[in-house]
Amino acid sequence: QKEVEQNSGPLSVPEGAIASLNCTYSDRVSQSFFWYRQYSGKSPELIMSIYSNGDKEDGRFTAQLNKASQYVSLLIRDSQPSDSATYLCAVRDGGSQGNLIFGKGTKLSVKP
Amino acid sequence: DADVTQTPRNRITKTGKRIMLECSQTKGHDRMYWYRQDPGLGLRLIYYSFDVKDINKGEISDGYSVSRQAQAKFSLSLESAIPNQTALYFCATSGPGQGNYGYTFGSGTRLTVV
Numbered sequence: 001q002k003e004v005e006q007n008s009g010p011l012s013v014p015e016g017a018i019a020s021l022n023c024t025y026s027d028r029v030s031q032s033f034f035w036y037r038q039y040s041g042k043s044p045e046l047i048m049s050i051y052s053n054g055d056k057e058d059g060r061f062t063a064q065l066n067k068a069s070q071y072v073s074l075l076i077r078d079s080q081p082s083d084s085a086t087y088l089c090a091v092r093d094g095g096s097q098g099n100l101i102f103g104k105g106t107k108l109s110v111k112p
Numbered sequence: 113d114a115d116v117t118q119t120p121r122n123r124i125t126k127t128g129k130r131i132m133l134e135c136s137q138t139k140g141h142d143r144m145y146w147y148r149q150d151p152g153l154g155l156r157l158i159y160y161s162f163d164v165k166d167i168n169k170g171e172i173s174d175g176y177s178v179s180r181q182a183q184a185k186f187s188l189s190l191e192s193a194i195p196n197q198t199a200l201y202f203c204a205t206s207g208p209g210q211g212n213y214g215y216t217f218g219s220g221t222r223l224t225v226v
Contacts, residue, residue, distance in 0.1 A: 098209020
């Protein structure tokens with residue numbers, strides 16, 4: 001059973017701080033990784049994708065990938081109350097079908 | 113218009129009733145998915161389809177059926193609804209199963225079975 005693990009949280013950070021969200025995965029041949037943001041009662045929204053080891057930055061968001069450690073992270077700089085949401089990590093199955101495997105998500109709360 | 117449209121947005125139904133949730137997409141993608149989401153359990157895959165003639169069961173398909181009427185349309189049916197099928201249901205679509213194609217989700221259907 002291929003798995004994606006995330007700390008369920010809640011992770012609470014003060015406004016303006018850096019929020020660090022982590023994800024580990026079991027499928028060693030996975031090549032594509034995604035972060036989704038989901039507000040309560042709403043649908044998941046894709047915010048970042050990463051395929052190569054290292055960092056990928058997009059505005060206040062930085063995704064980090066370490067394939068050797070099977071570890072993906074998302075950093076949110078200058079956190080805002082509007083960033084309060086659940087963040088889902090998704091990993092593409094390295095098998096032939098290539099479906100995404102989702103973690104259960106980490107709930108982030110940014111306190112003003 | 114949204115890329116992925118789900119109807120209805122909310123539905124309350126009685127135990128034993130048959131209900132259909134509908135999904136349509138305008139992205140021209142071949143792949144479509146149905147998920148349910150319950151608090152603490154994350155997204156769980158019910159069925160998925162890679163084209164009109166290719167339908168596959170996910171991890172929790174019991175009690176559900178699907179129909180892929182066209183490339184753009186993928187419907188989920190609950191043949192005889194039961195209370196533990198109360199959940200938030202999402203349809204999603206994606207490009208090929210490789211590379212940088214993530215999923216695009218619909219707005220969801222909140223289903224309550226009483």
